[in-house]
Amino acid sequence: MATWTSAQLRDIDEISDGRVPWRPVRHHFGIASFGLNVFTGREVGDRIINEHDETEDGNEELYFVHTGRARFELDGESLEATPGTLVYAPPEVRRTAFAEEPNTTLVAVGGVPGRAYEANGWEIWAPLGVLYQAGEHEEVAHRLGVALADDPPYPLLHYNAACVYSLTGRKDDALAHLRRALELSDTFRDYAENDTDLDAIRGEPAFKQLVG
Numbered sequence: 001m002a003t004w005t006s007a008q009l010r011d012i013d014e015i016s017d018g019r020v021p022w023r024p025v026r027h028h029f030g031i032a033s034f035g036l037n038v039f040t041g042r043e044v045g046d047r048i049i050n051e052h053d054e055t056e057d058g059n060e061e062l063y064f065v066h067t068g069r070a071r072f073e074l075d076g077e078s079l080e081a082t083p084g085t086l087v088y089a090p091p092e093v094r095r096t097a098f099a100e101e102p103n104t105t106l107v108a109v110g111g112v113p114g115r116a117y118e119a120n121g122w123e124i125w126a127p128l129g130v131l132y133q134a135g136e137h138e139e140v141a142h143r144l145g146v147a148l149a150d151d152p153p154y155p156l157l158h159y160n161a162a163c164v165y166s167l168t169g170r171k172d173d174a175l176a177h178l179r180r181a182l183e184l185s186d187t188f189r190d191y192a193e194n195d196t197d198l199d200a201i202r203g204e205p206a207f208k209q210l211v212g
Contacts (some may be wrong), residue, residue, distance in 0.1 A: 003108060005029060007028060008027070008096025009023060009038060009105070011028075011142060012024065012028045012038075014040075015123065015126060015127050016126070016127060016205075017050075017126040017127065017129060017130065018129075018130040019047075019050050020039060020046075020047055020048060020050055021039075022037045022038060022039045022040075022050070023037065023038040023039075023040075024037055024123035025038050025126065026035055026123070026174070027119075027121075027123040027137070028125075030183065031133050032117070032119050033037050034109060034110075034111050034117050035059075035108075035109065035110045035117060036107070036108070036109050036110075037107075037108050037123075037169050038066075038105060038106070038107050038108070039105070039106045039108060040095075040103060040104065041068070041070075041098065041099025041102075041103070041104045042099070042102065042103060043092070043102055043107075044071060044099055044100060044101060044102060045099065045100065046098065046099045047096060047097070047098055047102060047204070048070060048097045048098060048099055048106055049063070049072075049095060049096050049097040049108070050096065051073075051094065051096035051131070052053075052092060052094070052095065052096070053091065053092055053094045053095065054089075054091040054092075054110075055091050055092050056117075057091070057112065058091050058112045058113070059091055059110045059111065059112050060088070060089065060090050060091055060110065060111065060112070061086070061088075061089050061095075061108055061109065061110040061114060062086060062088050062089075062109045062110070063081075063086070063087040063088075063089070063097070063106050063107070063108050063189045064086055064087075064106065064107040064108075064109075065081045065082060065083050065084065065085040065087075065105075065106055066083065066105040066106065066107055067083055067103060067104065067105045068099060068100070068101040068102065068105060069081065069082050069083075069099075069100040069101045069104060069105055070085075070097045070098065070099060070100060070104050070106060071097065071098045072087055072095065072096070072097045073094075073095065073096050073097070073098075074087070074089060074093055074094070074095050075093050075094050075095075076094075080100070080122075081097075095163070101157070101209050102122075108169070118155070118185060119153070119154065120154055120155050120156035120185070121143060121152060121154025121155070121156045121157035121158075122156055124147050124152075124154065124157055125156060125157055125160055128140050128143055128144065128160075131143075132160075132164065135165055136198075137167045137168050138168055140164050141161075141164045141165060141168050141170070144157070144160070144161045144164060148161055148177070151180070153184055154184070155180075155181045155182075155184035155185035155188060156181075156185070156188075158177045158178070158180040158181035158184065159177070159178065159181035159188045159191065159192075161173075161174075161177040162174045162175070162177040162178035162198065162201075163195065163197035163198060164197075165177060165202070166197055166198050166199070166200045167197055169200065171200060171201050171204065172185065174198070174200070175201055175204060175206045175207060175210070178192060178198070178201075178207070178210055178211075179210055182210055185192075189210075189211060189212075192210075192211045193211055
C-alpha cells in the first residue's frame, strides 16, 4: 500500500560541498523522478547558489524564493527576488544568488528536457568530494562503505567507490562497484575508459570484460 510522508526543513540535515550548504530534499524522500534541493543563506551577503551554468549537462532549473530576499545574478544581470518569486534559468545561463536578508531560503528544482531523471547519488558524494580532492582516500573509502551498505541505486556513488577502492588497493571491491555502476547506468563506461583512478584494476580481465 502506497503511503505519504512529510518533513519540516529542520528535519533534513544540511550538507556541503565546501562552498555552500544545502538540504538534500530529493534524497531525504527518496524521490526518483526529479531533482529538488533547498538552499539557505544564514547571513546577509552569503552566497546561496554556487555560480555555474548547466550547459554541459543540459539541466534547466527553477528557483523559488521561499523566505527572505535574494539577489540573483543571471548572465551579468541582477534581479532582486522577494518571497514568492520564481526564477527560471535555462542551461546556458550563468547564475548565482546571494542572501539580502538573514535566513533567505530558496527551493531549487531541475531536470533535463526530454530525458528521464536519473538519481545518481551526487548529494551523498558532494561532502566526500572535498576529502577526495584532499587525498583522504582511506577516509572516503570508509564513508562510502557505510553509504553503500544497503546498495542504493546510485551509479555515481558506485562509480566513485570503484575509483576510491582502486586507489586504496581494494581491487575486488573496486571491480564490484564498477560492475554495479555500469548495471545502473552505461554512462560511466566512457568515464572508466580513461580514468586514471582505475589504473590499478585496468589490467584485470574483469575490467576488460566490463569496459571493453
